[in-house]
Amino acid sequence: MKHERSFDAIRLEQRGIHARDAGHHAEAETHFAQAVAHDPARPLSWLGLALSQIDLKRPEAAVASLRRAQELSPQSGVVAHLLDSLSGHTSSRAPDIYVSWLFNTYAEGFDAHLTRLGYQGPAMLHRLAIRAGWTANGSHSILDLGCGTGLSGLPFLSYAARLDGIDLSTSMLEQARRRGAYTELRHGEVHAVLRDLPAGSRDLVIAADTLIYIGDVADLFRRVAEHLKPGGSFLFTVETGEHGFTLAPTGRYQHSDDYLQACADGLFDFADRIEGTIRIEAGRFTPARAYRFTRR
Numbered sequence: 001m002k003h004e005r006s007f008d009a010i011r012l013e014q015r016g017i018h019a020r021d022a023g024h025h026a027e028a029e030t031h032f033a034q035a036v037a038h039d040p041a042r043p044l045s046w047l048g049l050a051l052s053q054i055d056l057k058r059p060e061a062a063v064a065s066l067r068r069a070q071e072l073s074p075q076s077g078v079v080a081h082l083l084d085s086l087s088g089h090t091s092s093r094a095p096d097i098y099v100s101w102l103f104n105t106y107a108e109g110f111d112a113h114l115t116r117l118g119y120q121g122p123a124m125l126h127r128l129a130i131r132a133g134w135t136a137n138g139s140h141s142i143l144d145l146g147c148g149t150g151l152s153g154l155p156f157l158s159y160a161a162r163l164d165g166i167d168l169s170t171s172m173l174e175q176a177r178r179r180g181a182y183t184e185l186r187h188g189e190v191h192a193v194l195r196d197l198p199a200g201s202r203d204l205v206i207a208a209d210t211l212i213y214i215g216d217v218a219d220l221f222r223r224v225a226e227h228l229k230p231g232g233s234f235l236f237t238v239e240t241g242e243h244g245f246t247l248a249p250t251g252r253y254q255h256s257d258d259y260l261q262a263c264a265d266g267l268f269d270f271a272d273r274i275e276g277t278i279r280i281e282a283g284r285f286t287p288a289r290a291y292r293f294t295r296r
């Protein structure tokens with residue numbers, strides 16, 4: 001009997017996943033609710049239910065579903081991060097498993113999706129390069145942190161003697177590999193990979209829309225500084241925050257200007273900043289900033 005119950009629950013779970021992929025959130029919620037009614041011991045069904053409740057803007061219901069998922073799967077970093085973001089608890093960064101789960105799911109349609117959202121991250125960083133008066137003479141050694149499918153590397157290709165990328169998501173890296181723009185791609189968490197790479201050799205480090213998954217960036221700034229030549233630049237975007245860093249209900253972090261300047265203190269000089277919007281979400285522009293700091 002238990003076996004049949006699980007089979008029905010998996011089938012309903014799959015229907016929920018398909019409905020959610022198609023943007024039919026109410027239908028997805030119904031399938032996942034039926035799945036948990038059939039077999040309340042499947043954490044994936046509770047997670048699916050929570051995700052559709054988030055899509056339907058019902059955070060309290062989502063928190064209740066996530067708590068059930070967490071009871072069944074206490075180690076799940078995906079569930080923990082979603083619970084943190086919905087309950088106002090600011091963790092220091094998104095767990096690796098959350099980032100790889102999110103972007104492995106997302107990779108196939110990522111570029112098309114971001115085009116629909118009017119994504120501006122790479123363009124904001126490129127504006128900073130233009131304002132700095134750099135010549136696109138193919139001489140720079142560039143490192144792209146959280147390179148994703150490679151959208152962020154493209155505007156910098158003509159500046160690069162070599163362009164290397166790092167990312168946690170194997171599926172995003174696969175898309176970047178197909179694009180063919182990178183000299184070398186490394187799979188891993190940025191702090192860990194930076195620790196293993198030879199230091200002091202880069203003219204430019206870029207991070208477009210990556211710090212939104214890393215709240216506490218103090219250690220990252222130290223590592224980036226180790227990899228830049230004196231006078232080299234660190235270009236990155238953040239979502240605009242008011243105080244320190246905070247984890248928003250979107251699952252992404254926001255950073256304040258004061259916090260970033262404090263992290264840079266002693267390592268970098270502030271060079272430039274652009275205020276703008278990085279994408280459109282639920283009909284609203286997401287306020288963002290792009291920064292250029294130079295290594296002392």
Ligand SMILES: C[S@@+](CC[C@H](N)C(=O)[O-])C[C@H]1O[C@@H](n2cnc3c(N)ncnc32)[C@H](O)[C@@H]1O
Nearest residue numbers: 103146147148151152167168169189190208213
């Ligand atoms: C929103 S995407 C942006 C991708 C790309 N930079 C662009 O502008 O299109 C964020 C990327 O950062 C990666 N990422 C987030 N946190 C990371 C971390 N701590 N270490 C390595 N990669 C990370 C994700 O896997 C994802 O591919």
